[in-house]
Amino acid sequence: MQVNGVHIEDTFAEAFPMWGARVVITAATARWALVAARAMTGFATSVIGCGCEAAIERSVPHTPDGRPGISVLVFAISRDRLRSALVDRIGQAVMTCATTACYSGLREVEEWLPVGAALRYFGDGFQRRKRIEGQRYWRIPVMDGEFVVEEHFGVARAVGGGNFLVLARDEATGLQAAWAAARAARTVEGVALPFPGGVVRSGSKVGSRYRFLTASTNDRYCPTLRWRTQTALPPDVCAVYEIVIDGLGEEPVREAMRRGILAACREGVVSISAANFGGRLGAYHFRLREILAGSLSQEDR
Amino acid sequence: MTLVLTLREIPPVPLEAEGISPDVLKGLALEDVLNLEAYLGNRRMRLGDFFEADGEGSEEIVLRGDLSRVKWIGRGMTRGRIVIQGNAGMHLGAQMRGGEILVEGNASDWVGAEMRGGLIRIHGNAGGQIGAAYRGSTRGMRGGTILVAGSCRNEVGMRMRRGLIYVGGRCGDFTGLEMIGGTIVLCGGAGIRSGAWMRGGTIVSFQDLVLLPTFLYTCTYRPTFLRLVFNHLRTLGCALPQGIDDARFALYTGDTAMPGKGEILVRAP
Numbered sequence: 001m002q003v004n005g006v007h008i009e010d011t012f013a014e015a016f017p018m019w020g021a022r023v024v025i026t027a028a029t030a031r032w033a034l035v036a037a038r039a040m041t042g043f044a045t046s047v048i049g050c051g052c053e054a055a056i057e058r059s060v061p062h063t064p065d066g067r068p069g070i071s072v073l074v075f076a077i078s079r080d081r082l083r084s085a086l087v088d089r090i091g092q093a094v095m096t097c098a099t100t101a102c103y104s105g106l107r108e109v110e111e112w113l114p115v116g117a118a119l120r121y122f123g124d125g126f127q128r129r130k131r132i133e134g135q136r137y138w139r140i141p142v143m144d145g146e147f148v149v150e151e152h153f154g155v156a157r158a159v160g161g162g163n164f165l166v167l168a169r170d171e172a173t174g175l176q177a178a179w180a181a182a183r184a185a186r187t188v189e190g191v192a193l194p195f196p197g198g199v200v201r202s203g204s205k206v207g208s209r210y211r212f213l214t215a216s217t218n219d220r221y222c223p224t225l226r227w228r229t230q231t232a233l234p235p236d237v238c239a240v241y242e243i244v245i246d247g248l249g250e251e252p253v254r255e256a257m258r259r260g261i262l263a264a265c266r267e268g269v270v271s272i273s274a275a276n277f278g279g280r281l282g283a284y285h286f287r288l289r290e291i292l293a294g295s296l297s298q299e300d301r
Numbered sequence: 302m303t304l305v306l307t308l309r310e311i312p313p314v315p316l317e318a319e320g321i322s323p324d325v326l327k328g329l330a331l332e333d334v335l336n337l338e339a340y341l342g343n344r345r346m347r348l349g350d351f352f353e354a355d356g357e358g359s360e361e362i363v364l365r366g367d368l369s370r371v372k373w374i375g376r377g378m379t380r381g382r383i384v385i386q387g388n389a390g391m392h393l394g395a396q397m398r399g400g401e402i403l404v405e406g407n408a409s410d411w412v413g414a415e416m417r418g419g420l421i422r423i424h425g426n427a428g429g430q431i432g433a434a435y436r437g438s439t440r441g442m443r444g445g446t447i448l449v450a451g452s453c454r455n456e457v458g459m460r461m462r463r464g465l466i467y468v469g470g471r472c473g474d475f476t477g478l479e480m481i482g483g484t485i486v487l488c489g490g491a492g493i494r495s496g497a498w499m500r501g502g503t504i505v506s507f508q509d510l511v512l513l514p515t516f517l518y519t520c521t522y523r524p525t526f527l528r529l530v531f532n533h534l535r536t537l538g539c540a541l542p543q544g545i546d547d548a549r550f551a552l553y554t555g556d557t558a559m560p561g562k563g564e565i566l567v568r569a570p
Contacts, residue, residue: 026525065528066546101525130484130503130526131444131463133533137526145522148529 001289003296006265006272008289013163013257013274014282018047018075019082020158020248021113022105022190024060025094030068033059036097037070040089044074045195048204048215052076052085053160053246055192064103065148071105073192075160075246082155083113091119095140095147102147106154106248116149159284162245162253165203165221165273166264171239173268175199178241184263190252191245200242203275218275237270250284258291304334305355306348308366308387314342315390316351319373321362323381323400329358360400369409375402378419391428394421397445407451411435416464418445420537429454429473432466432483442466442483448539455492458485461502465530467539477504480563484530488542499556499563505530507542507568516555521569523549 001008025040027033037056044054054074063069074089076082094102102116116138120127123140129151130137136151166181168174182198185191193199208216219225220232221240233240243260247253261272274288304326320326320337329337334357335349348354360381368374369388376392379399388406395414402421410428413421414435427449432442433456441460452470459478471489478494480502490508497513505527528546535541550566 064532065525066532067525067528130529132465132484132526132529133536137529139524139526146525148525 001292001296003262003265003272003292006269008261008292009271009273010287010289011274012276012279012285012287013161014276014279015159015161015163015253015284015286016077016282017284018053018077018158018160018246019079019111019155020073020075020246021082021086021153021155022057022248023072023074023086023090023094023153024063024069024103024105025072026060026063026065026067026069026101026103027097028067028099030059030070032097032099033068033070036094036100037072039093039097040072041194042093044085044089045200047075047077047081047160051081052089053192053194054085054089055194055198055246057192058186058189060105065101067101073190073246073248075158075192075194077160079111079113079155083115083118086113086115086153087118090115090149091122095119095122095142095149098144100147102149104150104153106156109154109156111155112152113155114151115153116151119149120151156248158246158248159250159253160246161282162247162257162284162286163275164243164257164261164264164288165275166241166243166269167221167233167237167271167273168239168241168269169236170268173266174239174241177264177266177269178243180266181243181260181264185243185245185256185260187259188247188252188256190248191256192247193243193245195244198243200244201240203240203242206277206281232273234270242275253284254286254291257286257288258295261288261292262295302356302359303361303363304357304359305363305365306334306352307355308352308364308368308371310351311367312341312351312370315370315372316341316346317372318348318351319376320348321364321371321374321383322376322378323360323362323383324378326358326362327360327381331355331357334358367406369407375400378402388425389423394419397421408449410454412449413442413445413447415441415443416445416447417443420445421447422537423447423449423451426451426470427453429456430459431457431468432461432464433457433459434461440481446537448534448537450540452489457491458483458502458504461485465533467534467537469540471508477502477563477565480504486530486534488540496556496563496565498559498561499565500559500561501563503563504565505550506565507545510565510567512553512565512567513556513558515558516553516565517557519552519554519564521549521551523547524552524566527566 407425434441
């Protein structure tokens with residue numbers, strides 16, 4: 001299969017079940033909401049090293065308090081770790097940011113985690129609770145007024161680790177394609193691309209020759225190791241970028257992969273592949289050719 | 302199908318008609334509806350002695366006529382909807398837990414007294430003790446929403462514990478008397494001694510208030526949580542002044558005579 005002359009490998013991305021939350025951050029201005037969202041999603045690229053994965057989803061036109069808002073998606077491997085990540089990150093990155101407030105962005109869910117209920121103790125007994133329209137909020141006194149945070153945040157089963165690899169002739173064209181792919185993938189609601197710019201250059205494999213390390217560089221895709229390992233690279237590929245996609249369900253991940261791959265298939269890209277572990281670890285398998293099947297012209301097929 | 306009850310004439314003394322509630326009337330045949338008991342003073346009567354009925358027992362009830370002497374309409378109701386095309390008497394929706402009551406005219410005292418849930422909407426004016434605790438009771442309204450487009454009299458939200466009261470006009474004296482929690486929004490201000498003996502909760506006034514000296518000025522700021530309250534009120538169709546979301550409010554803490562942890566927020570000029 002080819003798209004725009006780019007070879008689509010007959011392989012699949014292997015993804016994992018996770019738990020996800022959407023957090024809506026509001027502030028007096030869009031700038032301060034963005035400042036808080038960036039702080040909250042910092043150092044949240046991988047559950048392995050950061051405890052959670054998080055990224056800015058989009059700006060929110062209608063927020064609970066009517067102020068400018070940004071939604072952030074946070075993913076973790078269990079509800080407990082997700083609760084812990086939300087409490088830490090909202091407490092340290094959002095509550096500390098001037099003029100902000102923080103609300104759950106998921107409503108029609110069955111599972112709710114006590115986030116504001118844990119953060120309220122910062123109020124040292126001066127915190128107040130308000131119930132408005134069936135939802136409970138905490139008003140925590142801070143030095144510019146009050147930090148308002150919802151008592152419980154809705155969480156849902158999610159999918160983490162949807163991915164594809166952009167194999168390019170050189171770094172510049174590979175990066176352009178990867179950037180375009182990340183941008184296209186982000187247009188899907190309910191997905192987050194947790195790595196810097198949505199692009200990963202240090203793809204990893206499970207395990208290492210060092211006993212203390214659980215993940216190490218994916219040597220099969222490193223161009224400098226072409227002759228020192230069992231390479232997966234075609235002869236003319238000198239740069240590989242990975243797009244990693246987490247989503248609030250299988251369908252958003254699949255659609256984000258589809259849009260991303262189509263955007264990545266451009267001049268200078270040799271092929272599109274995906275990272276997997278032989279299908280032994282992840283519950284979700286996203287086959288590249290199946291994802292693209294409905295999007296191709298007759299010529300490409 | 303909707304049940305329509307039309308009052309023939311205003312009773313000479315108050316009529317106690319607790320049976321006018323969706324919980325009681327749903328599923329009843331028309332004859333059974335008319336045979337429900339009602340008390341005219343201390344005399345046991347039938348609902349059919351005062352009302353004409355049309356339709357069948359339902360969760361949707363329409364009441365027609367001047368019911369300003371009909372008490373306890375919707376008492377303790379948990380579901381359904383009552384529309385009163387006229388005025389309503391005392392204790393409307395008292396102790397209700399769910400459902401909705403709409404009054405197209407005026408209502409009397411004790412609207413939503415000790416209610417726990419649901420929505421009461423009055424298009425006209427209401428009397429006193431809205432959402433209040435009955436005499437001797439420690440807690441008033443414990444949930445739900447009361448919206449009064451017009452004005453109210455004294456002791457609105459007395460010993461209120463939770464819930465929301467919105468008054469589009471002006472309130473009388475002792476608004477939020479001994480209030481414990483919840484929120485009262487006053488668009489047209491209130492009389493004297495608002496928040497007296499207040500222990501908790503929030504009174505929001507868009508007009509200046511004459512406050513007791515036991516309320517202490519604390520600061521002037523833009524409370525974010527009020528935006529949530531205002532947005533909720535807008536979804537319920539309440540009129541709010543333009544620019545209220547960005548308005549600054551002076552916070553007064555009290556009643557320090559208790560000492561209380563209540564708050565009165567008065568829109569700053």
